[in-house]
Every structure is written in C-alpha cells, then in structure tokens.
Amino acid sequence: MTIDLKTVKHISKLSRISLDDEKAKKLEVDLNSIFAFIEKLNELDTKNVQPLTSIAETTLQLRKDEIKSSNIREQVLKNSPKKNKDFFVVPKVVE
Amino acid sequence: MDLVSKDQNKYSIKRKKNEYEVVIGLEVHAQVLSESKLFSTSSTKFGAEPNTQVSLVDAAFPGMLPVINEFCIKQAVKTGIGLNAKINKKSIFDRKNYFYADLPQGYQISQYKNPIVGEGTVILDLPDGEKSIGIERLHLEQDAGKSIHDIDPQNTFVDLNRSGVALMEIVSKPDLRSLEEVNLYIKKLRSIMKYLGTCDGNMQEGSLRADVNVSVRKKGDQDLGTRCEIKNVNSIKFMQMAIDYEANRQVDILEEGGKIDQETRLFDTKKNETRSMRSKEDAHDYRYFPDPDLLPLEFTDEFINELKKNIPELPDEKKKRFIEKFKLSPYEANILVSDIDTSKYFEAVIKNSDIKLSTNWITGELFALLNEKNLEISKSPISAQNLSKLINLIKNGTISGKIAKSVFEIMAVGDSDPKKIIEEKGLKQQSDPKELEKIVDKVINENQDKVKEFKSGKDKLFGFFVGQVMKISEGKANPQLVNDILKKKLK
Amino acid sequence: MTNITDLTLVELVNKIKKKDVSSKEITTAYVTRSEKSKKLNAYITDNFENALKKANDFDNNPNYEKKLPGIPIAVKDLFCTKDVKTTAGSKILNNFIPSYESTVTENLWKEGSILLGKLNCDEFAMGSSNETSFFGNVQSPIGKNLVPGGSSGGSASALAAKLTPATIGTDTGGSIRQPASFTGTVGLKPTYGACSRYGIVAFASSLDQAGPMTRNVKDCALLLDVMCSYDIKDSTSVNFKRKNYFKELNNSIKGKKIGIPKEYRVDGMSKEIEDLWQKGINIIKDSGAEVVDISLPNTKYALPAYYIVAPAEASSNLARYDGVKYGFRSEGNNLIEMYENTRSQGFGDEVKRRIMIGTYVLSSGYYDAYYLKAQKVRKLIKNDFDEVYKKVDAILTPSTPSSAFAIGEKSKDPVSMYLNDIFTVPINLAGLPAISIPGGYDKKGYPLGLQIIGKTFDEQNIINIAYSMETQINFKNKIKDWWI
Secondary structure: OOOOHHHHHHHHHHOOOOOOHHHHHHHHHHHHHHHHHHHHHHHOOOOOOOOOOOOOOOOOOOEOOOOOOOOOHHHHHHOOOOEOOOOEEEEOOOO | OOHHHHOOOOOEEEOOOOEEEEEEEEEEEEEOOOOEOOOOOOEOOOOOOOOOOOOOOOOOOOOOOOOOEHHHHHHHHHHHHHOOOOEOOEEOOEEEEOOOOOOOOOEEEEOOOOOOEOOEEEEEEEOOEEEEEEEEEEEEEEOOOEEEOOOOOOEEEEEOOOOOOEEEEEEEOOOEOOHHHHHHHHHHHHHHHHHHOOOOOOOOOOOEEEEEEEEEEEOOOOOOOOOEEEEEEOOHHHHHHHHHHHHHHHHHHHHOOOOOOOOEEEEEOOOOEEEEOHHHHHHHOOOOEEOOOOOOEEOOHHHHHHHHHOOOOOHHHHHHHHHHHHOOOHHHHHHHHOOHHHHHHHHHHHOOOOHHHHHHHHHHHHHHHHHHHOOOHHHOOOOHHHHHHHHHHHHOOOOOHHHHHHHHHHHHHHOOOHHHHHHHHOOOOEOOHHHHHHHHHHHHHHOHHHHHHHHOOOHHHHHHHHHHHHHHOOOOEOHHHHHHHHHHHOO | OOOHHHOOHHHHHHHHHOOOOOHHHHHHHHHHHHHHOHHHOOEEEEOHHHHHHHHHHHHHOOOOOOOOOOOEEEEEOOEOEOOEOOOOOOHHHOOOOOOOOOHHHHHHHHOOOEEEEEEOOOHHHOOOOOOOOOOOOOOEOOEOOEOOOOOOHHHHHHHHOOOOOOEEEEEOOOOOHHHHHHHOOEEEEOOOOOOOOOOEOOOOOOOOEEEEEEOOHHHHHHHHHHHOOOOOOOOOOOOOOOOOOOOOOOOOOOOOEEEEEHHHOOOOOOHHHHHHHHHHHHHHHHOOOEEEEEOOOOHHHHHHHHHHHHHHHHHHHHHHOOOOOOOOOOOOOOHHHHHHHHHHHHOOHHHHHHHHHHHHHHOOOOOHHHHHHHHHHHHHHHHHHHHHOOOOOEEEEEOOOOOOOEOOOOOOOHHHHHHHHOOOHHHHHHOOOEEEEEEEEOOOOOEEEEEEEOOOOOHHHHHHHHHHHHHHHOOOOOOOOOOO
C-alpha cells in the first residue's frame, strides 16, 4: 500500500504539525519506504493470536483515595511560555 | 413487552407530509464522588482558586505517570451494580487522542472497547406504567480542564483544576422517546447514584452533564435515523430545549427532502438553538489505543461480591417495600423514594407515627414548605423527629389537623417541639364533651332557623353547624366529638 | 598514581571509602576532563559548579555507608532533574526546568552520587546515532566524525572518553546497548518494570527502560543495584524481590545453557560480526557452559513491529508538547495555528517522522492492520523467547549488525538507520533484560559488542555470564584522546 500526499497532509493535520509542500513530499517518500518495510508483517498470519496487552509482568497497582498533592500553582505555571498569575494563556478559542 | 410502541403517542412532531418520532440516547458524564482524582493525588473539591488543585501529573509534565485511584474503581462498580449491569472483570484504559487547550496530555485516558461496566437497565415510572431504558455501558475516564473565554478579549485562559477528575460516562441505548422520559431518566440516574454515594448529582457544579444523541424517523419506521450529538448540556431544562430544537431542525430538513449529516453540535443556551461544531470535526479521529502506562484493570468475583454486600437498598426495591409493607400507592412510594434523603426522612417519621398521616404530611405540607423556601429535604427546617411528634399529636386527638397546620407554620421558623408550641399558645384541642356540648347548645340556640331547615332535609347544613362550633372554639374543638354531639342534638 | 579518571566506578568507591581520595578530587578531575572535551559535544547542560559544591559538602560531612559515596555521575538528558534543565535533546524542551526528580536519578543521589551534568542524546531518544539531537552531533571518542551510537550517544561518548565514571541511559529499542557496543563499553537494559519510568521523558512507554552504562561489568552490577527499585509512582513498575547484583556477582557459568539463535545470522552479516559471535561462543564453551542451537522464528518481524508500536506510543506521548504548559512555543493567530507552529518548529525531522508514522498507524481504519497486528506479533516474539527459555538459561548474540559508522552516513535513509537495531529491538518487544559487553574490534579498529539476553528479572544471571566472558575477552580500550 502507498501513502499519498493527501494522506500525509491529513496525518500532519491530526498530529498538529504543519508541513510545507516540500517537506510533505519528502515525508511522503520516507513514509512509503518505511511502510514498505513494515508491510513485511503481512506475511504473518495472526488471526488466532491474542494481542499483547502489557509487557509488565504484574497486576495494576491501586492507590488509596488520598489527597497528597497540595497547591503548587506557582510550580505548575513556572515553565509556561505564556501565563498570568492564575492561568495558562492560549490564543482565543472561539466555539 | 414492546416498549417502543407503548408510548409512541407521547412525543411526536407532526408536519404536512409526515409524523415523526424522536429517538434520544444520552451519554451522561457523572463526576465520581472521591477525595482525589482518578490518576493523581490532587483534590477534586469544587470551587477552588484556578490551578490550585493541579499536580504535575494533571498538568502532564514530562515523565509523569498515572496511578489509579482504587476508590474510583469501586465507585464505578457500585454504580454498575445499581444499574443492574454486567461488571466486567477485565477492563482496559485507552488513550483518546486529541488536542485541546484544557487537555494537557493531548489525550484523555478513557475506556473504549473494554469498559468496566457493560449492559444494564434503568426503570422509569411513567404515568401509564414502568418503562425500561437500556444502559449500553459505563466507563471511567478523566475530566478535562476548563477553558475560560470571557475574561480576556484576546486570549483564552486555562484552569486545570478539573483536569483528571474521575468521571463515569453512562451511555444509554437509544430508548428514550420524549422530553419527559429524558427528565425522568436523568432524575432516576441521579437518584440511584445519590443512594449509592457515587455521585452527588449536582448539575450546577457540573457533576452531571450529558451529551445528547438525537435522531428522528417517520412514525412506524423501524430503522433509526441519522443522529446528531449535542455536546455537554448541563441541565435537564437545556437538554429538553436542545432536543426539541434539534428534533425540529432535523424534521425540517427531512420534510424538504434533505438528508441529516451525522455531526457534533453545540447547544447555545442564549439563542436556544443547536449549531454545528465544525472545529471538532477533523479531530474526530481519536486514535484510541490501550494506555501503555497502565495495565488492564482486573478483579475477582470476591471483589465484586464484597461491594455487592454493601450496596444499600436502591429506589426500585425501596419503592416495592414501601408499597408492600406500608401500603402506599405506587405514586406516593415513587415520590418518597426518588430522593434518598426524602426516603430517610420518611422512614424516620414513620418509626413512631402513623404511616398514612405521615405520608400526607410529608408529601403535602412539608414538600410545599421546602418548595417555597427552595430547600433540599436534608436542610428541612422541621426535623423528622418533630414532624413525627406533631403527627402523633394529631393522631391522639390532642390537636386537630387544622390547628396542626398553624403549629407546623410555627415549627417551620425554628424547629421547635410541637408540644411546647401547643402549650405555650394554648392550642390544645377541646375534647371535654361537657364543654363542647355547651358550645353546641349555644350554636343551636342562636340558629333556630337553620335547625329547622336542616331538620326538613337540608343535610348540607350540617357543615355549617360544625363550622360555627369550630369558630367559637377557635378551631380547638375536637372535630370528631363535635360531629357526634351535633348529630345527637340535631336528631 | 594513576589518573583518577582512569579508575572504574568500583575502584573509585573503594578509594573514597578508604579516604585515599576525596569527592572533591574526583569531581574536579571529571570536571576538568569534561571541560577539555567540549569537542565531543557530549554534554547538553553541565552542572559542574554545583557538583563541586556538592562534592565539598560530601567531604565535609561524608557518609561512607552509601553505595556511591561522593561519586559524580553525568546522566542522559532524558531523566528529569530537579532545578536542572532537562531537554530530551529537543528544541521543544530547550528551556524546561523540572521541579521534580526522576526516581532513577533520585536513587543515585540517595546513594551519595552527585549530578555532574546532562548528556546529549537523540531527540526524545529517537535515533541510533545521536544525530537527531537539537544540540548537535556527538563525536565518538573512538574516532573523529564517528557516531557514538544512539540514542544514549552522549552517555556512551562521555563514558568511553572518561568524562564520567559511569552513566545511565534509556533503552527503547537498543539505545543503551548499541552505543555501548559502538564505544567499547558495557550497557544493560533491565527487564521492563525493573527500573521506574517516573520522571523519564517518555518515548514509547511499553518499551522504555532505564539502565546502567559502565566501563566494566562489575560497575554495571553496582549501578544497577542503585538504580533499580519498585516505585508506586509507575504503574508498570514490578514489585519483585530485587537482588543485590553487586554482592552476588560471580563468574562461574559452568553448566549453564546458552542459546544461539539461528535467526540472528541475518543475510549479509559481515564476516567480522560472525567471527566475533563465534569467539563469544567459544569462550562460553571453554568456561564450561553448554551451547545450544535455538530458534526464535519470529525475529525478522520484530523490527517492523517495533516501527509500529514505538511510533504509535510516541505520537501520543509527545502530544503534551503543545506550547501551553512548558517548553518552546511559537505563536499563531488561533489555538490550532499555535499548536502547528510550535510543534513543527519545536520538533526535529526524525521526531516528526515518527509522530506521523504513529498517527497514521493509529488512525481510523488502520488500527487493526497495524497496531493490533504489531501487538500480536509482539506476543509471538514473547512466546518464542518463553519457549526457548524452557531449554536455555540465556541467549548470546551480537549487539549490532555493524560497528560504528560515520556521522552523516546513514542519516539520509531512515530504514538503513533503523536496521541498526535489528538485534536489540526484539528484546525490548519481549520486555527482557540484555547486556552488551565489548567483544573485540573490527578491521577498522572499531569496537564490537556481544549481547547476552536473559529471562525476565534474571539480570543477575546475564551479569554473571557477562562478568565471566569479560575476563576471557580481556577487551582493551584503544582510545587516544584525539579530541583533547
């Protein structure tokens, strides 16, 4: 199977990475060569194989319902590229 | 039982060409009642200062990992049990990937193909009988944060306090057919969860919201029409308004020979209309896959049984018991069980009081009072104990029903003991036959003309005599005794 | 006296405990050498000033009970370190200063170690040559313009060049073992769940594991001891009884059964690699272990499956880099534009490529054909190992299909780069432990590594086998400080 330019643009939209045409074309080539290599899996019949759900040989640990983290607003906002005293700030969203 | 046809007449849209049936399914998002969030240890408390209940996990800092809250799992299982649903011993947490300002991870941890709870049912009490609404599934997921658009004209502000709070998404089958059914369904769900203590059901604080799926079809059609999903509606009234608008919009399109596009819509509460959320469309490919930071959630029968043991009596069972044991009508029972606090109040009152009288007083005077003061029964100004005392005073003849109403009004101001009120105000019923006989004689003497009329067959005048006696006694006369004496004297 | 920087980790620990040397002296020696070695570009962020202060503090108030008393260690810049910039080799995090510490690094500091600096790596650990780092290529001390391998390239380079006595890396598909192999050092990827992932910038959650990179096997055992812990903050951390790998280190492999998988004899494998492998087999035999021919039939599907699973998880793990909470941001007229500008300028080409692959394989209509299929293949690969482990105690293979290559040699062709991980990737997919030790040199004089793969949580066993082989191989470092 091949990935066309339209598909590349669609994935770029989904992954919120803008691409100019040149980059998109380059990526189209790369992705096709990578997927040609991935297609090797089609040789394998996996109809009756159960997929792996987790590689960790354990069961899910459960946590008690306790509040342990306090107000660390300053810490949480500190690294934000755009913020004010109380909030993270993003360009206006119109719904 | 053919549920669909049963109430087909209730809600339909008639137009020139056709009559349409409205088909509704709800995805209710109920906030799990818990101290801390689903995958982090920050508080879930409502109303905190922005971004003060945000941990590094909630804000999705690099290398932060989710660790699940056991209590939230139990809450979901309990709710599943309350919905008579299948509890899945193995469920999987998936990532639902999309970008949004208030979704710090860039994905929401949710459950996609393997939810914690499977199919169940909710029974609605309709005027013409019960209707069973199918539950498709219940799954656990994280709430997102909040985007605030109206503080700054240029920017949107993001508050992550809600980010990561546990939600139960309860998905109904498309079994709802009318606005009233939607109302009853939401109320019933809320009631069940409040009984279980798994969600406080507070719609003002956003603890209960719903996505509403609406489609229409020509009456008699078997296939479902194309549905639209109206996102995030936060009150029953708005749900009803949104459904009504949306159903009519769809019918308009169909009447003109058009086709419905399956889409996500938004309900504008100011304009009272739904509109397409095109911005969401391209994000519809959520790329679900099992969250590799978590393992499948598995539990034993023992775990489920332990929770089952601690499930309280739920509204449906309670209603049955009230009808059978207390001989209430289904209508009365319904009213008394719909809210857990009401049922508790009722049971506290009838512990020492007459059931019939208690039922009347609670559903009558007390509800009117609460309604007037806009109070929950848990905040009732009259305690169950004092109401019980008042009812006993009526029952044993100390006061009449009429006097009781005055006493009730005084109690409503300060929850005082009705006995004290009666003593202080001298409201005790006159039950001394000799005293009453004097009053009766007085009334008869002063109304000889009426006595004549009565004796000549105008039976209705009996009430007049009773009224006169009551008037003179300032309402304190024991009505039963007055009746007896009057009957004797007027023979 | 020998140079401090020539000493192994264990030697340093012993010396400091005997008070032959102070933490200040050790730290100063490493800082001095690191400063003279800027050409290698092994560091992204140095912590020298702070490290010297901490060394001083240690000397003033020493605690010799600790396992790494006063020992400075530089770590891969994928571990979040409190108040020290953490970039993951990416522009998108180039100004990120965590307020928290990863569990693994915390374990190091708790045992008396001191942070020397943050080492270069491929961007978000995606690469096999350290060429995808936003902070530039890393030179290998083995030779000029040679890649140190990747993604823990800065770690391998710094370790081999003696800029740090030991280091830690992360390994998603070979990122510890391949650079160790390229630089003539020892690198171990523990069993999935042995080391906590808390505070490590995530690449592919179901594959990532932190592990030690050291100059010899003994050091490796000591460092693993310190790093490895059960952590309730990581739901995939496994609560098994961790051994004292250092104390229980021994070099007796007599009677052990070592499997040789025929599928690792890949088409076009060089004579040199084949010879190296044979050398390893002979050493094992000579030490009294039994060599068993085994088959891992699904090996050839490992790399394609890996290039579905890892990018899929990465595409989701990297969604959090959106310019809102931390890191780089490029403004836009609206939210979506801001996202797109931030992410297209903030991520490098390889990261973008993998995000795109991952997004594609998870997208509507393709999930079953790719992701689900890959998870099934993973199961088959795991089953292969489970099956052979009924018969053998460990498996011996080469670590890489070739020795180090030149900078720029493979960066144009992603698939040829990916093929570098052909021997290491199956182990990550199966969640097993594996160690790479130097096995010898190729014609060009570049080191080649041998990989010993163990059973789940059987790190002790592969460390012991490695320890025994190490003595026999007697690998000597030929690094000539060309960059100083």
